[in-house]
């Protein structure tokens with residue numbers, strides 16, 4: 758089993774790289790952002806709650822997010838492994854992920870931290886906003902998301918540092934270049 762946490766600020770390329778990893782390594786891609794946007798599209802109760810929070814750049818409460826992820830893990834009992842994209846975003850979520858995996862005799866294999874500087878992130882997100890149709894790809898919400906990332910999400914790096922699972926990836930260059938760096942790191946732990 759290969760379980761990859763793909764980590765990085767909004768706009769760092771987590772979604773794009775997750776799709777490439779999914780194809781090459783045959784893993785199940787769990788994107789909490791995609792799961793929430795699907796709930797919004799369905800008009801479910803979770804979707805209604807998520808809609809207001811996402812458009813402001815705020816997080817969905819930890820306990821709800823953890824329950825949603827736990828339910829999705831149960832949907833793939835025969836998976837070869839998972840890519841966790843957009844989760845964990847807080848220390849509480851990181852601890853909960855370890856517990857959820859442990860309960861299934863699984864563990865995180867490595868955490869890939871895609872590193873992109875803030876100016877580049879803002880540029881990419883504004884550009885994505887022209888076509889993404891996402892309610893959170895506008896200047897005001899982008900700044901809020903980056904700030905929330907810095908205060909709530911950055912501590913997750915130390916969590917994986919302590920477990921010696923943190924691998925920093927230079928996130929600039931072409932999509933293929935970033936993917937090659939990612940594969941090198943995955944292959945170094947997955948022999």
Ligand code: AMP
Nearest residue numbers: 789790810811815816817822843844846
């Ligand atoms: P993403 O598609 O990963 O950029 O996520 C879009 C938005 O969904 C985030 O800005 C949050 O509002 C919400 N979200 C996604 N994942 C999480 C999470 N793990 N915890 C809390 N909120 C989340």
